[in-house]
Amino acid sequence: MMKVAILGATGYVGAELVRLLYRHPKVQLTHLSSHSYQSESYSKVYPHFKGLVEEVCIEDDLNKIDADVLFIALPHGFASKIVTPALLQKTKVIDMGADFRISKEAYDNWYQVEHFGEELLEEAIYGLSEWNREKIKSAQLIANPGCYVTCSLLSLIPLVKEKVIDLESIIIDAKSGVTGAGRGLSIGSHYTECNESIKAYGLTTHRHTPEIEEKLLCFGGENVTLTFTPHLVPMNRGILATIYGKLKAGVTNEHIMHIYKKYYKDEKFIRLLGDTAVAETRWVKGSNFCDISFKVDERTGRVIIVSALDNMIKGAAGQAVQNMNLMMGWQEDLGLEDAPIFPA
Ligand SMILES: NC(=O)C1=CN([C@@H]2O[C@H](COP(=O)(O)OP(=O)(O)OC[C@H]3O[C@@H](n4cnc5c(N)ncnc54)[C@H](OP(=O)(O)O)[C@@H]3O)[C@@H](O)[C@H]2O)C=CC1
Numbered sequence: 001m002m003k004v005a006i007l008g009a010t011g012y013v014g015a016e017l018v019r020l021l022y023r024h025p026k027v028q029l030t031h032l033s034s035h036s037y038q039s040e041s042y043s044k045v046y047p048h049f050k051g052l053v054e055e056v057c058i059e060d061d062l063n064k065i066d067a068d069v070l071f072i073a074l075p076h077g078f079a080s081k082i083v084t085p086a087l088l089q090k091t092k093v094i095d096m097g098a099d100f101r102i103s104k105e106a107y108d109n110w111y112q113v114e115h116f117g118e119e120l121l122e123e124a125i126y127g128l129s130e131w132n133r134e135k136i137k138s139a140q141l142i143a144n145p146g147c148y149v150t151c152s153l154l155s156l157i158p159l160v161k162e163k164v165i166d167l168e169s170i171i172i173d174a175k176s177g178v179t180g181a182g183r184g185l186s187i188g189s190h191y192t193e194c195n196e197s198i199k200a201y202g203l204t205t206h207r208h209t210p211e212i213e214e215k216l217l218c219f220g221g222e223n224v225t226l227t228f229t230p231h232l233v234p235m236n237r238g239i240l241a242t243i244y245g246k247l248k249a250g251v252t253n254e255h256i257m258h259i260y261k262k263y264y265k266d267e268k269f270i271r272l273l274g275d276t277a278v279a280e281t282r283w284v285k286g287s288n289f290c291d292i293s294f295k296v297d298e299r300t301g302r303v304i305i306v307s308a309l310d311n312m313i314k315g316a317a318g319q320a321v322q323n324m325n326l327m328m329g330w331q332e333d334l335g336l337e338d339a340p341i342f343p344a
């Protein structure tokens with residue numbers, strides 16, 4: 001069994017990693033770290049793990065952690081301090097945050113925290129599993145993409161790569177459940193502040209905009225300038241992205257379906273609904289699936305793509321486990337076979 005440790009195990013993403021990994025057939029959870037709950041039993045912090053995960057939380061001290069794979073599920077800015085070439089010599093690292101996802105220039109412009117690990121940015125491999133599989137297999141450091149970005153990129157890369165969409169016309173209108181904001185206390189995620197309301201936020205300034213644009217260039221081969229507007233909706237989990245783009249003349253529904261099938265027909269975790277059903281968050285909850293649906297509006301010449309995933313699974317912990325499986329040479333879906341939970 002491979003030894004696996006999680007820094008930030010008491011956050012929402014950390015807890016999803018624990019849920020996926022405690023019964024993964026090839027790993028053993030050896031260290032769960034916490035900032036606020038050191039020396040507490042994990043099942044006391046999260047009683048749904050009672051009798052299943054009884055490890056005691058420890059501090060984030062790498063000298064006390066001996067692991068083959070280290071997951072970092074800490075807020076932005078921590079991983080770039082923690083990950084060093086020496087650490088990477090002894091362990092594989094999968095970072096759930098943004099520190100190694102984008103260029104230093106974009107990070108400095110869009111994040112309000114200092115970056116300490118510039119020298120490792122080249123070594124870090126972007127963990128969009130379906131699009132970077134070969135590099136992930138031999139990576140030592142993975143920058144795991146986030147939820148909004150995974151949903152947007154899986155929907156858009158095929159169309160950008162096949163040059164059927166006007167690169168200046170793309171608008172991503174995305175909605176997230178409240179777990180997307182993490183477990184830490186903040187006014188915006190209090191029940192009375194977010195229940196019974198939907199709000200847009202980060203207009204023109206959200207930090208996922210440069211990440212989506214950078215990766216569309218990397219995997220789609222085109223410079224794209226897009227509009228990304230996230231919304232907070234009163235549900236626990238899920239991302240729904242409604243994406244609009246002007247199509248090149250003559251591109252039809254059949255053409256779009258053909259393109260998606262070309263890239264995704266053998267992808268277990270991408271379910272192409274085409275134009276026969278519209279993706280919904282409830283059909284992917286608790287699973288590693290990303291559902292993609294679309295329809296071409298012949299009147300306007302636009303395509304409307306609607307895609308959905310679970311922000312904490314395919315948008316975080318699930319994709320991270322998928323990447324670990326790839327790095328270890330294991331079957332890619334190990335530990336990720338669960339069907340979505342409905343009703344949830
Ligand atoms: N939530 C989501 O849907 C997604 C999140 N991510 C990324 O995953 C990472 C974790 O997110 P999430 O789980 O939501 O966040 P949470 O706020 O739920 O959890 C953060 C974790 O980091 C620990 N922590 C917080 N502050 C400190 C600190 N000052 N020093 C050390 N540890 C600290 C917390 O410890 P303690 O509980 O003990 O206080 C907790 O374990 C982030 O980088 C986020 O961007 C990526 C994709 C989706």
Ligand SMILES: CC(=O)N[C@@H](CCC(=O)OP(=O)(O)O)C(=O)O
Binds near residue numbers: 096177179182
């Ligand atoms: C609802 C909510 O607040 N969501 C978070 C994104 C969560 C996430 O995925 O963050 P990273 O991809 O950067 O890791 C936000 O908009 O900042």
